[in-house]
Amino acid sequence: MANVLVWVEHDNAVVKDATLSAVTAASQLGDVTALVAGSGCDAAAAAAAQIAGVSKVLKADDASLANALAENVAPLVAGLMANYDAFVAPATTTGKNVAPRVAALLDVMQVSDILSVEGPKTFTRPIYAGNAIATVESTDAKLVITVRGTAFAKAAATGGSAAVEAVAGAGDSGLSTFQGSEIAKSERPELTSAKIIVSGGRALKDTDTFKQLIFPLADKLNAGVGASRAAVDAGYVPNDYQVGQTGKIVAPEVYIAVGISGAIQHLAGMKDSKTIIAINKDEDAPIFQVADIGLVGDLFQILPELNVKL
The missing domain is CATH 3.40.50.1220 (TPP-binding domain)
Structure with a gap:
């Protein structure tokens, strides 16, 4: 059975829904370990440990990971991949920023926006704006995958009891800095x-x-x-x-x-x-x-x- 590392999207407190779909996809590949990278992210790690299907949580708590800058997250993930066969991230704006950098560091081809898992290294994904569905098979030793959240059911956010293990962050790469964010707030559902x-x-x-x-x-x-x-x-x-x-x-x-x-x-x-x-x-x-x-x-x-x- 493959060992799969899932990147958890969170705000250092709450796990985003897109992660739950990524866990469902990852569980079809093998044993799931969740990676919570952030700063002061104990609450997010505790929430990730409760997700059904997650067997272990790796918590990287470092100031350089506070805002999930891809330039800092990707080296951390690439370093951890020595023990994993696949890296899975939700195909969100942030996930699509991290995953290609991980693929480049591992020198493998990314499989993007998957719709289904057809085999250990075989997936379907949309092409031509979704007008055709391609079945693709990777020949790389390591897999880097992004998951279309709407194509997979969300794993239950509670019911799991994974152990949380601390890992060291890769530190600040010095390639980018967080300047600020303007987040739209609305009382309507996201x-x-x-x-x-x-x-x-x-x-x-x-x-x-x-x-x-x-x-x-x-x-x-x-x-x-x-x-x-x-x-x-x-x-x-x-x-x-x-x-x-x-x-x-x-x-x-x-x-x-x-x-x-x-x-x-x-x-x-x-x-x-x-x-x-x-x-x-x-x-x-x-x-x-x-x-x-x-x-x-x-x-x-x-x-x-x-x-x-x-």
Whole structure:
């Protein structure tokens, strides 16, 4: 059985949901060890130890790891890989920053954004913006893998009782420094974990219209708010609202696409949703090809009526 090292994404206190999907994928490869790298990360290590399927937790507590700078995390991981056959990270912004550096340090090819585990070194992954699924097999001695979170069930966050073992950090590489962060705060559910998402497109005309029509509907449904790239590029909402190939990949129970035509780039980020509801005045819009429920009509009439009835 292979030994697998899973990178835990956290904020030094709480483990992010994307890690749970990565653990599920890793458990299909072999025995799972979780790596918690941070500063003052005892709470995160304790939380990781409770994840079902994790047999051991390695805790690297060092000031240089406080903000998960990839230039500091990657050498730590590469050093630990002498005892592991595979390194698995969630395909999040941070995971996709760390994993390629680990692969380069190990001189192996990364297998990115996997959708399933087909064998010890065989996986499926999307290509052409998800329009085709490739089956790939690695011939490298060590595996470096990123996992698409929406493709795997989340491991139970409680029920495990793994031992926590301290390991030394690799120290500050001196290649980058953390200057600060601007984190958007919202009372609505975060996109990647929301069960319902309401997304708006360029048809909403401007920022005020987007807020007036999309936000009340999302609030009534306790939904996350998303947007197409066109809406983000037009400045209606910030970048962190973007759903799509170059945004966030989501798979909620219900995805409501309002005024979104359905470009391939957007479909790649949401077509795995359980139920897709599309509202668009163009009956030939590509979004209707993936929608479970389609409503052809003027969103400026439909959304106010919908808000009143809800």
